[in-house]
Amino acid sequence: MSQVTNQIAIFKIETSFNITGRGIVALGIFIEGMAKLGAKTSVLVNNKLTPVTITGIDWGKPNDEGVIKWGLLLHFDDEECKKIVQQSRLQEQEIIFEHPLT
Numbered sequence: 373m374s375q376v377t378n379q380i381a382i383f384k385i386e387t388s389f390n391i392t393g394r395g396i397v398a399l400g401i402f403i404e405g406m407a408k409l410g411a412k413t414s415v416l417v418n419n420k421l422t423p424v425t426i427t428g429i430d431w432g433k434p435n436d437e438g439v440i441k442w443g444l445l446l447h448f449d450d451e452e453c454k455k456i457v458q459q460s461r462l463q464e465q466e467i468i469f470e471h472p473l474t
Contacts, residue, residue, distance in 0.1 A: 381405035381469040383444065385415070388462040395427065396457050397443045407444070407469040415446070415457075416465050422453040426469070 382404040390396055398415070407413075407426055414421040428445030435441075448454035 380411060381407040382466055383407065383413075383442070383469065384464075384466050385462050386441075386464055388457060390458045391445075394445060396446050396448065396454065396462075397428075398446055398462055399441060399443050401439055402442060403466065405469075411469040413467045413469045415462055415467055417450075417453040417456055417462070420453065423449045425449075 381402055383398070383402050384400045385398045386400040388396055388398045407429070409426055409429065411426045412423065414423050416422075424446040426444050427447045428443075430443045430445075432441045432443075448457070
């Protein structure tokens, strides 16, 4: 049985980095909407979509154009993909976050 979902945000990943003991942070901007803790999506790792969940959110100061860079702490369901990202970073991509409709 498929679960009905609702698009809540589009996020453009510009880069990523690893925080030892915490996990992988995707750094970028929200193009549309806003995601919240627990939101789920998939990211492209070595041409394979792998599921992730937001486990932390932080933001920086707006730049001169008023654009805010966001850091999303991601939990990877696939440990192999997580290790690949830790070694090489996420490629630039747009991801869509969804949450279940209740």
